[in-house]
Amino acid sequence: MSAGSHKTYRIPIGPVHVGLKEPVTTWLDVDGERIVKATVRPGSIHRGIEWMARERNPIQVIYLAERICGICSFTHIVAFLRAVEDAAKIEVPIRAQYIRSLVLELERVHSHILWAGVACYTFGYDSAFNLGMLLREKVMDVLEALTGNRVNYGVGTVGGVRRDLTPRAAKAVREMIEFYRREFQTFLDVVTEDPIAKARMRNVGVLSQEDAVKYCALGPTARGSGLRVDLRHSSPYEAYGDLGVTPLVPQDYNGEVFGDVYDRFFVRVMEVIQSLELLEKIVDGIPEGPITWEPKLPKVLSALKAADGIGWGIIEGPRGDDTHVVKLTKGEENVTWWKVRAPTYANAVSWPLMFKDQEIADAPLIINSIDPCISCMERILVSDARAGRSEILTRARLVERCREKTRRLMGA
Amino acid sequence: MTCRPQYVQECKCPDEVMNCIRETLGECLLEMELRERMDGMPRRVLYRDLWIRLKRDGFLKLVDRLMEIDFLHFHVMSGNDDGDVVTLNLHCSLFREAGAGHRLGVTLSIPIPKDDLVFPSLSGRIPGTEYSEREMREMLGIHFEGLQNTDLLFLPENWDEEIKPWRRDETGPAPENIRELS
Amino acid sequence: MTDILTRLLSGTALLFLVLLLAILYDGVDRLVHARMQRRLGPPILQPFYDVMKLFVKENIVPRRAIAWVFNGAPLLAVTAVLMVFLYVPMGSLPPILSTGGDVILIVYLFALSAVAMVAGGFASGSPYANIGAQREMVLMMSYEVPLAIVVTTLAYFAYRSGIPGEPFNLTTFVAMPLWGVAGWMGVLGLAALFVSLMAVVPAEVGKVPMDIAEAKTEILEGLICEYSGRNLAMFKLTFALRNSAMCAVVVSLFFPWNIGSSLGLTGAWLLVADFLFFWLKVLLLQVFGVTLIRTAFGRFKIWQASQFYWVQVGGLALAGMILLSLDLLA
Amino acid sequence: MKLTRALEILPKSLWVFHCNSGSCNGCDIEIVATITPRYDIERFGMKLVGSPRHADVLLVTGPVTKYMTERLRRIYEQVPDPKVVIVVGNCGASGDVFYKSYSLDGPVDNIIPVDVYVHGCPPRPEAIIEGAAKAVLLLEKKREELLKAGASR
Secondary structure, three states, X not given: OOOOOOOOEEEEEOEOOOOOOOOEEEEEEEEOOEEEEEXXXXXXXXXXXHHHHHHOOHHHHHHHHHOOOXXXXXXXXXXXXXXXXXXXXXXXXXXXXXXXXXHXXXXXXXXXXXXXXXXXHHOOOHHHHHHHHHHHHHHHHHHHHHHOOOOOOOOEEOOXXXXXXXXXXXXXXXXXXXXXXXXXXXXXXXXXXXXXXHHHHOOOXXXXXXXXXXXXXXXXXXXXXXOOOOHHHHOOOOOHHHHOOOOOOOHHHHOOOOOOHHHHHHHXXXXXXXXXXXHHHHHHHOOOOOOEOOOOHHHHHHHHHHOOEEEEEEEEXXXXXXXXXXXXOOOOOOOOEEEEEOHHHHHHHHHHHHHOOOEHHHHHHHHHHHOOOOOOHHHEOOOOHHHHOOOOOOHHHHHHHHHHHHHHHHHO | OOOOOOOOOOOOOHHHHHHHHHHHHHHHEEEEEEEEEEEOOOOEEEEEEEEEEEOHHHHHHHXXXXXXXXXXXXXXXXXXXXXXXXXXXXXXXXXXXXXXXXXXXXXXXXXXXXXXXXXXXXXXXXXXXXXXXXXXXXXXXXXXXXXXXXXXXXXXXXXXXXXXXXXXXXXXXXHHHOEEOO | OHHHHHHHHHHHHHHHHHHHHHXXXXXXXXXXXXXXXXXXXXXXXXXXXXXXXXXXXXXXXXXXXXXXXXXXXXXXXXXXXXXXXXXXXXXXEOOOOOOOOOHHHHHHHHXXXXXXXXXXXXXXOOHHHHHHHHHHHHHHHHHHHHHHHHHHHHHHHHHHOOXXXXXXXXXXXHHXXXXXXXXXXXXXXXXXXXXXXXXXXXXXXXXXXXXXXXXXXXXXXXXXXXXXXXXXXXXXXXXXXHHHHHHHHHHHHXXXXXXXXXXXXXXXXXXXXXXXXXXXXXXXXXXXXXXXXXXXXXXXXXXXXXXXXXXXXXXXXXXXXXXXXXXXXX | OHHHHHHHHHHXXXXXXXXXXXXXXXXXXHXXXXXXXXXXXXXXXXXXXXXXXXXXXXXXXXXXXXXXXXXXXXXXXXXXXXOEEEEEOHHHHHOHHHOEEXXXXXXXXXXXXXXXXXXXXXXXXXXXHHHHHHHHHHHHHHHHHHHHHHHHO
């Protein structure tokens, strides 16, 4: 290592990353293996979704909201729907609320297991990754049985849900709960008790409780820093008021809080087990009744056209609270404006703090630690100095270049 | 002002907060509404949202007052071009850690005249607002006084900074800036 | 003259065979790894396909790279490791260059190939490759210490306990297994040395948990990040060969027993049987020493790996040394 | 020609580099699902690699954002010949729900030449594997072209 000399150089992590506004390029100023400074630059996947929504009616926006992020798609839908229902004063039937909660919890299970697996993959623990992903297929099967899709389920609609919970699906959910109760402990043991895994995660990317408050951290990131914040507890929505969720913090289990990657990992893995309990309560307690406020779409649309006002929907997604704000104007079919705040948007502000004085080896892990979306693992790009080239490449030129290279290759 | 970076464990009732806001703002308060969010079985109030419309002059005073009650957790800023004014909404919450059903959502909605699009930055008080302020700057053209970092956040490096994507007037994206993919 | 010619011919043939075996063993490694992760895994010949494909792919030299170092490094790396096999006795087959070299030379050859890779990494002009090269260097400095302790202790022990032959030559160890010479303390010491040598293997071959220099998810394959086509193929060969070479050396040092003579074979059959048995031992060692370890653990950080080699493995090697010395005194 | 023999083996080894150019992540998790035990693409000799220099196939997801355009071109150039580009997901093929925006430059074939489209939002892992199988055939064809170009010289 460059001992003595303090020549720092910049390496980029990213820019390919995920979510609505969550994709991030992180420029790390590195001295040897140590990170001196981190600059975060999101925006590589800014698609202008909020702007697109201005030309669509709320029902159409649902499908746009679903594609903000493929992992927490249902979270975004429910947050959006709650905002619309708040603005239009629509009451959702109880059964629909339970089904929404059910899918939200299933999504949390799949998201957390995916994240835990990917985190293991990030520090080269492929076996745990494979084990995690193997376990995750079970919840994907249940989601498929319930909704017909593995990802982007399309079950939400204004005033309710589009798919009922059939007895068969309920049985599948119960089976899944049994399966995880049996099998998930192995994964937990493999990862939390592995010495290398622990060494890689402990005291890495620390976010103190004070900073977590100041930088408005959310979800498992905040809970990993010891804050008892969980919207399912502090402002219950849908069926969560009946389920009684308590925030899960590491100090209740381990006695102390480090606020590091391990704590965030621990919170997420334990939340899977918590979700299983919630799922059981939901399946047991789901009441009979209609699943939509109004099954006929034209009626819904006319009600939305007549609505006027701003609605705010905020729910606890797998990664933290997801905020949607919608303005509907009387006489206008389309959404006037719409604001989405995915959890990573808020959590990313605290990234530079976590990076300070860490090693490059930890950088992808730290990036991962707040964002359980599939990480930048295989998508870190090398950006080179040739970026300064001013020539604009057309597609024809590119093909030409490609052929040129071929000729060069064959000539050599 | 130094804020205490922790949440209170006990909440105040919404009426008390509302009185406090009324006192602090005086004539700067334009409108205040308390919404009760009902859900569950039996249907009952699960949490409350407070919607406040206020003048720009009373904004900092109110934030400081609310910070004395609890650390104001900042969610996001939203905004819209409403013709003569740009409306900026700050979505925050109080009593985040104060127990079941006690969180109080607070939305501060402030109209800013277009000929004077200046707003005080909160990033000194709540560092978590930095991204939102940068976003509002590039999307709506609001100048935040005291915001250190004014780099582009979401738009590409070669973006023409005169174009503000969310504006509906001549500074918004012109048809030639918009691409139809299919 | 004819001697040199036969050696040249047999050497080439042997190296070719070794190359094939090393690649095949890489396939076994991948298959076993996949099966242990409850996957079906690639076909056993997958590494052959990979390497052959890479040889016909385009070979890109980055503009900022120093071309001759960049292209020369893989060649040097692969040659250095291949050379190792010329000094390793395989079964009852004596090493091709038996007179010329000893264990110290083998250690140097390993180091040379590692240095070649580092040079290639530095020459590619990418920050990731740069970091990878730095890490490889640090790693090298860390694992060389236990390696040196093990090798010198064994040679010293062989010399003092009066085993005939050059103390540093591998043939010496093969001719007379040390386990039989040592007392109970010596056996303990040998076991300690064996374990510490096995701990060095993952670092030498660049596999998890010591694949720090090539970490895919951290620094994009690090060292070999900028390599493509032919050069990359040669690096892949280097990794496969290092794996087999390292295990072959360990087998020669610690498990030199042969099967042929006890089966009553003679002549060419003896050579063939011992040769196969030797490679079987190498395979077993590779599966247990490398594949199992890489399945069971995650990746170390560079300072954790350094610490591991300096403190734990180094300590174990020292303990082995002390035990063996005590055994000599007793 | 000896090279031809060697080339017959090529399709059995397919190294994939994955680039997200603005996708919603749905395709990306399905791509991850294909490398996990249930779908395990390694049994066909495919694997995800960390550097475009090692890749045979460039897998692109998402409608290309303006920020990513240049980067996508650069990655495309870094992939050594012969190479195949697969677009996974509807939005990379046509824009899909993101059909009109101020910050998109896509779809992908507007930026780089695309060989295989895998449709679906997101496509199932089986569909992605099928796309890869198509890519294998194309790769073979491209290699033959390469050979011809080499022979004519």
